[in-house]
Amino acid sequence: MYADDSRGLESPDTTDASLATDQRLVADGGTTWADLSGFQRDVLEAIARLEIADETSYGLAIKRQLEPQYGEVNHGRLYSNLDSLVERGLVEKSTLDKRTNEYVLTDDGHGLLYQRVERLADACEIEVVATDGSGDGDQL
Template sequence: MSTTVADLDEPSVVPELTAFQLRILTILSEEARYGLAIKRELEAYYDSEVNHGRLYPNLDDLVEMGLVEKSELDKRTNEYALTENGHDAIITQLSWVFSQFVTDDSRAQEIKDLVNAVQ
């Protein structure tokens, strides 16, 4: 059974997240990373520079929402990791996207093919 925004016990923050914040969560779903590694992944996605003034406030917001956990690697470097709530937020977003996109068997097969391609 899929998870939707309405399935969660508490009101979801997912509808309030920006596309940029969802991309950060998606990057962190692979593994915990420090800020500059997240920045590099975003720059590869956007094919342009991501300003520190955009990245770190968004990371702080995600930490405040409980979707990301921040820990200190050393005195100058913080590591960011996806929390269980962050994982649930990604699943909620994917469930909503799929519910809008999968309108017939052909589109369902496209999603299956995408999943199989990355496994």
């Protein structure tokens, strides 16, 4: 089981032996899960869901992903949190057109989500299996 330090970040390729230690691991940028607000965590998840669905993750699409959970999402709240995630190196921002930006998860952003999945799965004694779509799963 993991040390009870939800601030750590193990990369998806971390070995089981290192997960059992009390060592606190962080992303290259130093951001940990606990450094983020709940809303910022949910924004990361929303972007990941859009990426998995092969949809463009621009502001309004992210907002639509969040509204079932939050109700109306204020424009200022969304974009200030997206900017914060960009500054932390968890999300990359690029221009789609003159008025629209696209947001994609960086390796650190993906790593933070993977780490959280692994910790929750461990807490529930669930095996996490990753697949490339070929039908052959690789255990994380």
